[in-house]
Amino acid sequence: xxxxxTLMASVLLAxxxxxxxxxxxxxxxxxxxxxxxxxxxxxxxxxxxxVGHVDDxxxxxxxxxxxxxxxxxxxxxxxxxxxxxDSKDYAKNISTFADAGYKVIVTTGFNLTDPTYAAAKQYPxxxxxxxxxxxxxxxTHPDWPLPNLVALVYNEDQSGFLVGALAAQMSKSHNIGGVxxxxxxxxxxxxxxxxxxxxxxxxxxxGTKTTVTNVYHNDVxxxxxxxxxxxxxTTAQSMIDKGAxxxxxxxxxxxxxxVDKAAxxxxxxxxxxxxxxxxxxxxxxxxxxxxxxPIPGPLDALIGLAKSGKFPTSGLYTGTSGYAPYHDVAxxxxxxxxxxxxATLKGLTDGSIKTNVPPVKPAAPATPATGGxxxxxxxxxIVVIVxxxxxxxxxxxxxx
Amino acid sequence: MQKSxxxxxxxxxxxxxxxxxxxxxxxxxxxxxxxxxxxxAGGDPIAAYRGLIQGAFGSPAALSETAVWATxxxxxxxxxxxxxxxxxxxxxxxxxxxxxxxxxALIGYALPGWLHTTLPSYIHIPLAVGLGMLAGAIWAAIPGxxxxxxxGHEVINTIMMNYIALNITSFLLNGPMRDxxxxxxxxxxxxxxxxxxxxxxxxxPGMRAHWGFxxxxxxxxxxxxxxxxxxxxxxxxxxxxxxxAAKYAGINVKKTIVITMAISGALAGLAxxxxxxxxxxxxxxxxxxxxxxxxxxxxxxxxxxxxxVILAAILFxxxxxxxxxxxxxxxxxxxxxxxIQALILLxxxxxAIIRFIYHIRAREEQVVxxxxxGG
Numbered sequence: 001x002x003x004x005x006t007l008m009a010s011v012l013l014a015x016x017x018x019x020x021x022x023x024x025x026x027x028x029x030x031x032x033x034x035x036x037x038x039x040x041x042x043x044x045x046x047x048x049x050x051v052g053h054v055d056d057x058x059x060x061x062x063x064x065x066x067x068x069x070x071x072x073x074x075x076x077x078x079x080x081x082x083x084x085x086d087s088k089d090y091a092k093n094i095s096t097f098a099d100a101g102y103k104v105i106v107t108t109g110f111n112l113t114d115p116t117y118a119a120a121k122q123y124p125x126x127x128x129x130x131x132x133x134x135x136x137x138x139x140t141h142p143d144w145p146l147p148n149l150v151a152l153v154y155n156e157d158q159s160g161f162l163v164g165a166l167a168a169q170m171s172k173s174h175n176i177g178g179v180x181x182x183x184x185x186x187x188x189x190x191x192x193x194x195x196x197x198x199x200x201x202x203x204x205x206x207g208t209k210t211t212v213t214n215v216y217h218n219d220v221x222x223x224x225x226x227x228x229x230x231x232x233x234t235t236a237q238s239m240i241d242k243g244a245x246x247x248x249x250x251x252x253x254x255x256x257x258x259v260d261k262a263a264x265x266x267x268x269x270x271x272x273x274x275x276x277x278x279x280x281x282x283x284x285x286x287x288x289x290x291x292x293x294p295i296p297g298p299l300d301a302l303i304g305l306a307k308s309g310k311f312p313t314s315g316l317y318t319g320t321s322g323y324a325p326y327h328d329v330a331x332x333x334x335x336x337x338x339x340x341x342x343a344t345l346k347g348l349t350d351g352s353i354k355t356n357v358p359p360v361k362p363a364a365p366a367t368p369a370t371g372g373x374x375x376x377x378x379x380x381x382i383v384v385i386v387x388x389x390x391x392x393x394x395x396x397x398x399x400x
Numbered sequence: 401m402q403k404s405x406x407x408x409x410x411x412x413x414x415x416x417x418x419x420x421x422x423x424x425x426x427x428x429x430x431x432x433x434x435x436x437x438x439x440x441a442g443g444d445p446i447a448a449y450r451g452l453i454q455g456a457f458g459s460p461a462a463l464s465e466t467a468v469w470a471t472x473x474x475x476x477x478x479x480x481x482x483x484x485x486x487x488x489x490x491x492x493x494x495x496x497x498x499x500x501x502x503x504x505a506l507i508g509y510a511l512p513g514w515l516h517t518t519l520p521s522y523i524h525i526p527l528a529v530g531l532g533m534l535a536g537a538i539w540a541a542i543p544g545x546x547x548x549x550x551x552g553h554e555v556i557n558t559i560m561m562n563y564i565a566l567n568i569t570s571f572l573l574n575g576p577m578r579d580x581x582x583x584x585x586x587x588x589x590x591x592x593x594x595x596x597x598x599x600x601x602x603x604x605p606g607m608r609a610h611w612g613f614x615x616x617x618x619x620x621x622x623x624x625x626x627x628x629x630x631x632x633x634x635x636x637x638x639x640x641x642x643x644x645a646a647k648y649a650g651i652n653v654k655k656t657i658v659i660t661m662a663i664s665g666a667l668a669g670l671a672x673x674x675x676x677x678x679x680x681x682x683x684x685x686x687x688x689x690x691x692x693x694x695x696x697x698x699x700x701x702x703x704x705x706x707x708x709v710i711l712a713a714i715l716f717x718x719x720x721x722x723x724x725x726x727x728x729x730x731x732x733x734x735x736x737x738x739x740i741q742a743l744i745l746l747x748x749x750x751x752a753i754i755r756f757i758y759h760i761r762a763r764e765e766q767v768v769x770x771x772x773x774g775g
Contacts, residue, residue, distance in 0.1 A: 034729070053733070082727055085734050088680060089724060092465055095606060096728050110585055122605070140581070185585055221574030222587040223685045382568070389542055397549045 035078050038101030043307055045070060046097030047081040048090070050109035054081050057279040058252075059295065063108040063131050066299030073300060075307040076104070090115035098123040104306050106131060106299065110185075113151075117141050120149035127306045131295060134186060135315060145315025152298055156187045157357035158321035158348045159291035160194025160250075161201070163270045165344050166289060166323065167246040168199035168210045169337045170268060175211045177239030179232050179258035181251025182225040183216040186360045191250045191272065191291060192216065193357040201344075201353070213239055217254055229257025236261040246270065246288065259283050268329065275324035288333075290324035321348070419708070423701055425754050426747035427715070434740035443732045452737075455725025456718035462725070464602075464609035468679060470717030472497075474616035475671030476695030477713045478623050479664045481704040485627055486660030487640035492543060492558030493668040494692025495565030496536035500669025502569050504532035504676040505683040506577060508592025524595040529673045536669015537662040539565060544661025548654035554661070562692070573685050588684035598678035612674035617710065619670070624706040626663075636660050668692065697745040716741060 037044035047067045049060040060083075070076045080102075082093045090112055097105045098119065106129045107116045113133040120128045121143065130151045137144045167176045176199060183189040192214045199210045215235050217225045236247045236258035247262035248270040249255030255272055262269035263283035271280060271290035280287065298319035305311055322345065326333050347353035435445030456466050476493050483490035490496075507528040512518050519527075543557035573587040580590070601609045627633035638646040639656045647653050671691065676683050698716055702708030719741065723734035747754050754760070 080728060080731070082724055083734060085720070085723065087684065088468075092721075093724055095461075096724060100728075221570050221685070222585065223570055223574070386542075389545075393545045393549050 034080070036101070037078060037103070042077050042101075043075070043104075044078045044080070044097075044100070044102040045076040045104045045106065045303060046100075046102040047079070047106045048093045048097070048108065048112065049081060049083045050111050051084050051087060053083055058273070059108050059132060062274055062295035063106060063299060066296035067106055067303070069296050069300040070303035073304065075300070075304045087111065091119065094119040095122075098126050103127060104129065104303055106303075108132070110134065114140065117144070117146075117149065120146045124148055127311050129299065129302055129306075131299065132187070132293075145313065147313050148311070150302060150312050150315060150317050152295070152302060152317050152319055154187070154293035154319045155321050155355075156190035156291070156293060157194030157197070157355040159293055159323065160191040160196075160248075161198035161348060161353075161355045161357075162194075162321070162323040162341065162345060163248055163289055163291040164195035164198025164200075164212070165202045166198075166333075166337070166341055167195070167248065167268075167270060168202040168208065169206070169340065170288060170333070171210060171244075171246050173243045173245045174208055175243045176213070176246040176248070177236065177244040178212070178214040178248040178250060179235045179239070179255060180214065180216045181254050182218045182222065183361050184218070184222075185251075187293075188216070188251050189361045190357055190359065191248075194355050195248055195250075195291075197355045197357055198344075202340075211244075213242075213244065215239075217251065226252030226254055228254045229260070232257030232259075233261035237265070240265050240267050248272070248291070250291065256280055259287070262286065271324070277324065277327045284328050286329065287327065288329055289326055292322045292324050293319060294322065295319070419703055419705070421760065422751045422754050423703065423708070423712075423748055425758055425760075426701075426744050426751070429747055429754065429757065430740050430743035433743055434736060437739060438732055438736060441732075443730060448726050448730050448732050448736070451726035451729035452719065452722040454722070454729075456722030458725070461606050462721070464607045465721045466714065466718045467601075467609040467613040468717075469721045470714045471610070471613045471616050471678075472671040472675050472691050473694060473698055473713035473717050474613075474620060474710055475667050475674065476691050477698035477702060477709040478620055478706060479667035479671070480695045480699035481702060481706065481709050482623060482627070482667060483660060483664040484699055484704040485640050486636040486657065486664075487643065488544070488547070488657065488660055488664070489555050490540065490558055490661065490664045490668075491555055491696065492540060492561045492565075492665070492692070493671075493695045494690075495558070495562035496539045496665040496668035497672035497692050498565050498569045499539045499672070500532035500536040501672030501676045501683045502572060502577070502589075503535035503669070504528045504596075504673035505589040505592060507531050508596035508677060509590045509682075512593050512595070518593070519595050521595045521597075524593065525598055525677060528592070528596045528677050529598075529670065532673025532676070533666040533669045536672065537666035540665020540668065541658055541662040544658040544665075547661070548657040569683075570685060573683065579682070586684060589682045591681050592677065596677055597681060598674070600678075608679065610678040612678040615674065616713075619667070620706040620710050623667070627706070632659070668695075671695075694741075697741060701744060701748050 035042045035044070045067055047064055049063070052060055054060050054064045064081055067076070067079050067081070071079045082096060084090060084093055094105055094107065094115060104127045105119070108131050110133050113130060113135065116128050116130045116133065117135065126148060128149045130149065132153070133151045134153065135141055135144050135151045178192055178195050180192045181188050183192060196212045196214060199212045202208070203210050217228060217231060220228065232249060232254040236249070239247060240262065244267070246268045247258055249258035250272040259269040259271055259276065259280055260283055263286040266286060268288040269283055269286050270288050273293055274290065275292065276290045277284055277287055298317065302317055323341070344353060431449070435449065438445040438448050455462055457463055476497060479493050479496070480490050511524065511527065539561060543552070543554045543561055546552035546557050547554045570587065573589060577589050579588050598611050600607060601611060601613070627637060635646070635651045635656050638649065638651060639653050639660070643653050694716060698709060698712040701712035719737045723737040726732060727734050
């Protein structure tokens with residue numbers, strides 16, 4: 001036994017020694033030594049992801065690309081990210097950067113809206129960029145706009161308008177469909193209604209009559225609405241069965257399910273947010289385009305403004321909208337359609353074309369009955385289940 | 401282990417040493433192996449572990465965050481460990497925790513409205529936390545009763561009850577209990593009333609450690625007392641060790657099984673209720689992802705002893721908390737923390753590996769964690 005404790009003690013001692021020695025000898029980071037960000041001349045940019053990884057082929061990844069571009073363009077001296085593993089760590093992760101003297105902190109996704117707002121008030125000297133966060137002066141954000149907080153937002157209706165215009169021109173059956181997450185999320189609603197408006201715009205120009213079927217995944221909870229590829233696939237399937245020959249999939253993996261299904265059925269598909277040619281390679285052969293809200297470019301530019309002391313004080317910075325290249329289906333897109341698309345993009349950018357899509361879904365007439373009715377049903381169901389279980393217990397107990 | 405009354409103080413010390421030996425060696429081995437993995441992947445293990453330790457213990461704020469992380473782990477770990485002592489494998493801590501959290505949130509935000517009055521904290525907090533516990537207890541007592549009176553195995557039933565609980569929670573948070581704020585885009589409840597909030601330990605911004613941590617330590621002591629100093633505890637441990645002998649000795653085995661599960665569920669419900677009333681001030685879907693499952697690892701690492709659970713929970717909390725700083729300093733993904741935790745669990749569960757590596761003789765008696773199928 002004595003030998004054993006000696007062994008254990010020496011193992012512990014050895015590991016402690018290693019840590020102590022290593023600290024003195026080895027550099028802290030594998031990618032070079034971190035500069036002292038607390039110094040005024042050292043411009044450090046930190047990136048706090050939403051729950052998930054920095055290479056998620058989605059917002060976390062595009063945001064980090066933007067931050068990396070800022071380093072390449074010389075706006076940032078040092079960049080670093082922290083991947084959030086649990087939503088209760090948002091504030092802690094932001095503070096980790098702020099306390100280390102970072103000048104700009106980028107936070108990704110609407111889940112970080114409130115933690116970012118709170119941090120901006122706590123650290124008035126740090127500049128914050130909230131990617132895809134909607135802010136306005138309201139009860140939760142009474143002090144908006146803050147001079148050190150900018151929300152990077154997009155006119156999703158313009159991106160939707162562009163792909164809707166393209167879909168209407170490319171459709172042979174004059175029947176196009178859109179499969180979306182819940183329209184209670186404003187960007188999703190703007191994509192969908194922009195899509196409809198874009199198709200109507202081309203109809204008016206060309207004298208066609210295009211049927212646009214938009215289906216939003218409103219019937220499930222917020223936790224599932226963007227994570228339901230099977231629903232996206234079956235919804236796309238039913239649209240294709242009814243004659244749709246272009247499908248726009250908008251909203252997380254639900255939309256991806258629709259895009260994949262369309263491509264599998266050899267029907268043109270349209271992706272969303274980033275150029276999905278790179279994120280859904282299995283759909284490449286039929287991926288017409290993607291409704292883009294590119295993050296890296298505008299984010300890079302914003303970090304540049306922060307560096308040069310011209311950080312916007314309006315609280316909002318609108319990123320450019322656009323549509324992705326046609327890639328593999330470029331040969332199918334006629335030259336006149338392509339030139340019309342470029343003209344439409346130009347018109348949207350300079351304001352001569354309006355989408356006329358309201359920023360959020362207009363409130364429907366209030367239906368207070370549904371809320372109360374649902375909860376009553378739920379309580380009845382739960383009570384019945386509990387009663388059944390109790391009855392079963394007593395039944396089996398008596399039998400014995 | 402029951403012979404301890406006749407044994408001297410030195411003997412007890414020896415037992416503690418014996419009990420700590422394998423877990424400690426398992427942790428050391430896992431950390432060394434984890435370091436190897438970091439090194440093979442091209443990282444610097446020393447810098448990584450320095451970041452981890454700094455992030456977990458390096459400053460008052462870091463210590464406070466470690467306590468924040470450890471709090472639900474202690475409660476949930478106690479829940480699983482308690483059931484283990486009664487010979488039951490409670491995989492359902494996750495669902496019981498969710499129900500505890502939902503109930504505490506509901507009482508927290510809705511009760512003043514129902515009563516058309518504001519409540520003082522000393523009534524509102526115990527009500528929210530207590531009813532959260534009760535919800536967890538009821539949810540766990542159901543598989544307990546199924547086990548006792550129908551023989552339905554608690555492993556299967558608690559797993560299935562998890563799905564039921566999480567889907568009911570999802571429905572409630574998306575439907576009747578959803579935060580009506582028009583800006584709200586998440587499945588979450590409104591914020592609980594100020595009177596239902598457990599205050600932080602220190603009134604310093606950035607220090608989130610709350611009285612729930614102290615409560616967790618007290619509850620651990622209480623559970624130890626309950627298990628080893630009361631008749632009920634003796635009955636629970638006897639049923640856990642050998643239900644046939646327990647029955648022969650006149651213990652009501654069925655009742656004891658239901659009580660064991662109910663107390664276990666109450667502890668898990670407490671974990672959720674405290675997270676809501678002391679930290680998040682609301683219940684949000686996805687917040688508790690995995691506490692109930694980490695709890696199984698914590699209970700095993702703590703050798704199902706309440707004090708062992710505290711140590712294991714603080715270790716796991718420290719690793720989860722320090723992971724952020726580790727990534728900040730070295731950009732090593734926090735997933736390595738899960739790898740190390742899994743290795744620890746592996747070495748503790750299959751302690752023959754550790755005993756072989758370090759040439760430790762096996763004890764004569766092993767702790768019976770759970771009985772086999774249909775036991």
